Amino acid sequence: MGLEKLGYLTGLTHDMGKAARDFQSRVCGETDRRVNHSSAGMRWLLEKGRAGKSSKYLAAQMAALAVGCHHGCRCDMISPLGHESWRDHISSEGAKKHYEESVRRFFAEVLPEAEALELLDEAAEETKALHQSLKRFDADPAQREFARGFVQRLLFGALVDADWTDTACFMDGQPLPERESDTARAALWTELAARAEAYIGALPERHPIDALRRELSGRCRDAGKGAKPGVYRLCLPTGAGKTYAGLRFCLQAARSVNARHIFYFAPYKSITSQNAGRIRETLGSEYVLEHHSDFIADTGAEEQLYLARSSRWEGAPVVCTTMAQLLDTLFAAPRQNVRRLAALPGSVLLFDEIQALPLRHTYLFNLAVNTLAELFGCVVVLCTATQPALGGLKHPLRLSDGCDIIPDYPLLFEKLKRVRCDASRCRGGAVSIPELAELVSGLSDEHRSVLTVMNTKSGAVRLYDELKERLGGDVRIFCLTTRLCPRHRSELLCEIQALLDDGRSRVVCVSTQLIEAGVDMDFDCALRSLAGIVNAVQTAGRCHRHGGGGNGVLYLVKADEDLSYLPELDEARIAADDLLCIMPQDTDWLGISAADRYYELFYNRSFCKSEMEYPARGAEGCRVRLADLLTENEQGVKALAANGNVPPGYLLRQAFGTAEGIFESVPDNGISVLVPYGEGRELITQLLSGETAPQLFHTLQAYTVQLGHGELKRLGGAVYTTLDGAVNVLRENYYDGHGTGVVFDPLPLEDMFQ
Secondary structure, eight states: OOOHHHHHHHHHHTTGGGGSHHHHHHHTTSOOOOOOOSHHHHHHHHHHHHTSOHHHHHHHHHHHHHHHHTTSOOOOSSOTTSOOTHHHHHHSHHHHHHHHHHHHHHHHHTOOHHHHHHHHHHHHHHHHHHHHHGGGGTTOHHHHHHHHHHHHHHHHHHHHHHHHHHHHHHHHTOOOOOOOOHHHHHHHHHHHHHHHHHHHHTOOOOSTTHHHHHHHHHHHHHHHTTOOSEEEEEEOOTTSOHHHHHHHHHHHHHHHHTOSOEEEEESSHHHHHHHHHHHHHHHOGGGEEEESTTOOOOSTHHHHHHHHHHHHTOSSSEEEEEHHHHHHHHHOOSHHHHGGGGGSTTOEEEEETGGGOOGGGHHHHHHHHHHHHHTSOOEEEEEESSOOOGGGSSSOOOOOTTOBSSTTHHHHHHHTOOEEEEOGGGSSSOBOHHHHHHHHHHHHHHOSEEEEEOSSHHHHHHHHHHHHHHSOTTEEEEEEOTTSOHHHHHHHHHHHHHHHHHOOSEEEEEEOGGGSSSOOOOBSEEEEESOOHHHHHHHHTTBSTTOOSSOEEEEEEOBOOOOTTOHHHHHHHHHHHHHHHHSOTTOOTTSHHHHHHHHHHHHTSHHHHHHTTOEEEOGGGOEEEHHHHTTTOHHHHHHHHHTTOOOOSSSOOOOHHHHHHHOOSSOOOOEEEEOOOTTHHHHHHHHHTTOOOHHHHHHHGGGEEEEOHHHHHHHGGGEEEETTTTEEEEOGGGEETTTTEEOSSOOOHHHHOO
């Protein structure tokens, strides 16, 4: 980033307050009294920086905010109510009491003040150069101010990570970690690229489509050679082999820029786990770090190594993690998140199934990715069959020239077209669940395997129950929702896959949209309850995936489902309904033009425009927009002026603390409940007997279901608490291990153990 002097200055001054005698007494064990040690450096930097030019004050602001907050979260420069909360850090009685003594002793015993002032001047030259770099965003002031604040978050994260790492190494008697040389890293990427070529080249061609997949994968590999930092798109039809194609591009891009890491981000833990396994098989387990809450490391030394690596995203060249983990790293307040930020600059970032990015995160994602690509030297790849139109928004994604890795992708969609879409049943009123069951039952008579995707858990369960009454005993029926714990879901997916591969059994699977992205299954026929057109495309990707047996059919049906509590999905359904009305009946609803037109309608809906701003409530109930708080902060600046103060010029003005305290990568949709499924029964017994080992809690995550507050209320006494109310447990007869998971009416004993 060219901010070496600024980083050095921040590191030197962050513990200036420890020079006070009272703090030294605490260090020596003479007292337990806490002493404010972070405000002294913050105050000194601001006082010395304010006397200089704007570039010097910016350097002082950036360093001071990191120093003053390094044991907490970033504070607001200007709050939404116009309060400059950073001043509280340096004006409290505890901060004032030791300031003069801390400064005097620090410069007497650590380094002369003249050297620190010279370092501040050098840091000012760096921020002056940074200001010049930010001019590329002058046409978009919001992007420019976001990038400036994001650079400060990187500085803050680097300080937190350095402080924690240094302390851990000191306490453990270990040397500080050393970053590998550029030469060693270049050699590693060459080796990993060769491993990938050998592994992928040896894969057998088992399906008619495999030859084309191999060709596309090779084109992606060639496109990665000579890649430069920027934002690229990999748009390939579902089932075209995006995992290997994307990996080959990323490995060559990593060689081109000598990247620090390759990151693979997916929207769901299941996809992350599935594709991390493929990448491990391709490159070797020692080169891949898989990081998400469902991943369980071995106990002992292996577990400690995993925790050390995952807390910093260091120690492995390839990191496979979830979009939620990334979003927390970019925007959330807790310091354990911001530590990982320093691993991103100079890396290759692949975002799989980017169409699953929630509306609420869209603007913030665009602003961050633009900064990562244009200031932090990242190569960014957006991978999906249905590329969202992120470049045409209020805060647009800045795509690189020649951004499409496969430029002729529209032709590929025609060439790889394996499924046609029948939307005729969407033109009337809503179809009831019994009517839908009758339709699925008829399709099951015609096809060996049928997939039906519903919008809601309740809709899926109701349809499953109806089908059990209608279909004969020779049909295997499955229901996949988040009312199943992760282990149960995983086992059912494996069972379904085995039945589909075997080809002798008739299979009907009813699922929510959790099956739509990244699940490599191949059904003969599919039906989708109307939502967004992109949802239809994703469901179609689970039908005739490998191109065998003629053309598949996806039926779109306007099912009778209440989406009022799922507003984003409801808006998607309205946009799709509008699309079906305004475009000709012979439109290819799974084609590129339909998806592009759908996104145009969807993003222009008033709800969507508002939601992308990330609206929320701040202090004292005031309404805020995170996209404003982290950019120009117009709300805070106006409030500051109304309070009689003069707003600063182009310097830091964001409400960092408010925004980062509000931000959620995953909405709080309910309560975690342990369920008695399989091994989970024994683990719950261990927990109730008093065992509280961290490994036990980690293993129990595979037997946990997230229930909404309404669902929890319906269950009533079926959920009880343990460990002083910290853990919720579902009673034995409220989990159907042979059906839909959590149920709201108790099961008969014979059904539980059959």
